[in-house]
Amino acid sequence: xxxxxxxxxxxxxxxxxxxxxxxxxxxxxxxxxxxxxxxxxxxxxxxxxxxxxxxxxxxxxxxxxxxxxxxxxxxxxxxxxxxxxxxxxxxxxxxxxxxxxxxxxxxxxxxxxxxxxxxxxxxxxxxxxxxxxxxxxxxxxxxxxxxxxxxxxxxxxxxxxxxxxxxxxxxxxxxxxxxxxxxxxxxxxxxxxxxxxxxxxxxxxxxxxxxxxxxxxxxxxxxxxxxxxxxxxxxxxxxxxxxxxxxxxxxxxxxxxxxxxxxxxxxxxxxxxxxx
Numbered sequence: 001x002x003x004x005x006x007x008x009x010x011x012x013x014x015x016x017x018x019x020x021x022x023x024x025x026x027x028x029x030x031x032x033x034x035x036x037x038x039x040x041x042x043x044x045x046x047x048x049x050x051x052x053x054x055x056x057x058x059x060x061x062x063x064x065x066x067x068x069x070x071x072x073x074x075x076x077x078x079x080x081x082x083x084x085x086x087x088x089x090x091x092x093x094x095x096x097x098x099x100x101x102x103x104x105x106x107x108x109x110x111x112x113x114x115x116x117x118x119x120x121x122x123x124x125x126x127x128x129x130x131x132x133x134x135x136x137x138x139x140x141x142x143x144x145x146x147x148x149x150x151x152x153x154x155x156x157x158x159x160x161x162x163x164x165x166x167x168x169x170x171x172x173x174x175x176x177x178x179x180x181x182x183x184x185x186x187x188x189x190x191x192x193x194x195x196x197x198x199x200x201x202x203x204x205x206x207x208x209x210x211x212x213x214x215x216x217x218x219x220x221x222x223x224x225x226x227x228x229x230x231x232x233x234x235x236x237x238x239x240x241x242x243x244x245x246x247x248x249x250x251x252x253x254x255x256x257x258x259x260x261x262x263x264x265x266x267x268x269x270x271x272x273x274x275x276x
Contacts, residue, residue: 001091001098002146004052008095009102015045016067019074024269025100026077027216029112030247031254032232033062035262036079042068047080054092056080071270076105083212085189090140094219098149101223107164107272108220109265110229113250114208115192115237117201118182121208123236123249124257126264127180128168129160129229132214133206136188140215141222150222159221164228164272171267177260182207184231186214192245198237209237228268232261 028035036042045065047053056063062079069075084093100108116125145152165181172179185201187193189211193201201209208231220227234253235245254261 002148005095005098005102007051008053009099011050012045012065012099012103016043021074022067022076022103022105023073024075024107024109024272025105026075026109026265027081027096027111028077028079029081029212029232030058031113031234031251032111032258032261033079034258035111035265036066036077038262038266039066039068039070039075039077042066052095054082054088054095056082057086058083071266073269073272075269076100076103081212081216083189084136084138084215085211090138090142090215093215094140097216097219097223097225101149101225105225107226107228108216109269110213110216110227111265112184112210112213112231113234113254114184114210114231115235115245116207116233116240117185117198117209117237118180118207119240121180121233121236123233123253125180125233126172126177126257126261127182127208127231127233128165129184129213129231130165130181131160131183132217133183133185133204134214134218135185136214138188140219150224154222156218156221159217159227160229161226164226164268167271168228168230168264168268171264171271175263175267177264180207180233184213184229185209187211193237198240201237208233230265232257
């Protein structure tokens with residue numbers, strides 16, 4: 001793994017040239033890739049050009065890095081991620097995080113589209129992730145530990161940075177947004193959950209449910225990165241409303257609230273300290 005990360009990172013460094021340090025890495029979820037279009041002076045690197053890099057196969061995920069300037073910060077955005085349900089092992093799902101680490105990036109901003117488990121949520125709400133539940137029964141750190149990447153037994157009790165959550169709260173307030181805060185539960189997918197599974201998730205303390213984010217957050221915690229997470233509630237989870245679930249609804253809701261999402265992410269990034 002260390003050799004693969006080194007090869008991929010060297011390729012990206014060669015493409016970027018002599019640019020300065022990258023302050024923030026952004027992983028953009030389903031329907032949220034439009035955020036990358038806000039990046040100025042972009043360098044675009046398709047995933048299929050990078051050695052050993054997994055390919056994104058999901059509709060709405062372009063499958064490329066966009067590196068440039070956003071609100072006075074140098075950022076590296078993933079316009080589309082890879083998922084466990086696509087058949088990749090966890091080590092491949094979190095391969096991008098290892099590249100961020102190798103590039104010296106210290107802050108990871110995760111976004112996703114999620115189903116609302118909390119009955120007080122509505123489609124279009126934005127939720128600050130304050131904690132997560134890994135219900136996939138797998139972990140990206142299983143197997144031999146790479147000591148150069150992080151410790152054998154990392155602490156995940158503070159995965160989501162309190163200082164970044166504070167910035168997100170104040171940013172939402174400044175923009176007049178009523179942001180939610182909650183717990184994100186990770187299931188493998190690709191099936192949407194059953195009504196019984198959603199009732200279980202609520203009992204376990206989840207506010208939203210989805211098929212991503214947690215593996216990357218665990219790898220980031222292992223590497224010592226600060227993590228910020230935002231979920232866009234694109235639909236109410238199974239059984240809450242008497243209607244079928246579809247990926248089209250996810251994309252439609254993301255398109256409807258994209259401007260609010262862009263405003264929030266830009267202000268949070270602006271208020272972050274450079275490469276902190």
